[in-house]
Amino acid sequence: MFGDLPVEVCEGRPMCWRCRRPQKVCLCPFLPVHPLEVSTRLYIVQHPAEESRVLRTVPLLAACLPPGKCNVLVGRRFSEETHPDLAAVCQDSRTLILYPGPSAENLEELVHNHRGPEEPPSTTHHNVIIIDGTWSQAKVMFLKNTLLHLPKQVQLSTAACSQYVIRTQPTDMCLSTLECAAVCLSILERNQHIQDVLLKPLRALCSFQLQHGARVHHSKEHLLRNGLYDKRMLQNKRKIKRLEKLVAEKSLSLDERE
Incomplete structure (x- = not known):
């Protein structure tokens, strides 16, 4: 339905096809041997500036999930005319958009209220839209794209600090795109193991950078x-x-x- 995840082109440095990192700093040993089986589909609406960032988390997220479960759309403006496939997803009653605000419902409460305690996750398929960019970029993209106002708006109630310590966040509770996806999937799929698996390559990335001169942000x-x-x-x-x-x-x- 959507194009492949954009690849970082770095002339003269062979790239790993799976983690999209230079082969010398490949993170595949920290990825799951087999993609995680999930019923939820993620749609990452990505600001164009994220494509040029070296230390991105979305490629690691995509590498952990099966084809079709992490769909990336790059751009600033999205409409029914220019992105009919995304419009169809936004109009689906099962679609959620992760964006905090006064009208956003806590994801944990939504899942608890709309699914029986013994009901398996596979019986309730969700689509989750996550905006990928800086917080200011994400705010502008959300406000200027009315298409993104159609899905039910949700937010995370976790108070955990971000483990993406090599990039500055606005507040202590702001999470990277990969971390947001990890928490969302663990809640919707009712499987804490998913979060542990998805965060493993992020921790490895940060550890490697800190060992080679990066500082904690x-x-x-x-x-x-x-x-x-x-x-x-x-x-x-x-x-x-x-x-x-x-x-x-x-x-x-x-x-x-x-």
């Missing part, structure tokens, strides 16, 4: 809270206010869950 929330935020950035008052608002919204959301 604390969230902007952590830096701001501890007075460590770059003073040059502090001159941009509008950006700081947006960050403080995001932190406040996240804290309020956690208080409501408790």
Whole structure:
């Protein structure tokens, strides 16, 4: 239905066909021997800027799942005319879009309320749309694409910190695309093992980068809270206010869950 996952082209460096990493730093030993069997289909709506990033998590996610279970669409604008296949998915009553907000339902509660305690996951097939990009890019893409407003909006209630420590997150609770997918699949499929399998290559990626000169990136929330935020950035008052608002919204959301 959708095109293959875009491949990072790096001239002179042979690439691994499965993990899409240079062969010298291949992460296949950390991928499952066989793709995970899941009933859920993921649709990753990816901002074009993500294609040029070296340390992406979506290729690792796709490498862990069977063909057709992780579909990637690259672009900024999506409509029924330009993307009829995506439009059909958005109009499907079984489709969810993972995007936090006041109108979003907690995924765990949705699954608990709409599925009997003994009902197997395979009887309820879901499609999950995840926006892949920076938080500001994801916000713009969600707001400007009314097609993405059709599915039921859900969010994760997990308070776990991201393990993607080689990339700066806005707040302590922001997760990478792979981590979001891992949590979603483990909830929808009722199988915690799925999350463990999907996070294994991410941990290996971060460990390798840290061993070769990368540093741990604390969230902007952590830096701001501890007075460590770059003073040059502090001159941009509008950006700081947006960050403080995001932190406040996240804290309020956690208080409501408790």
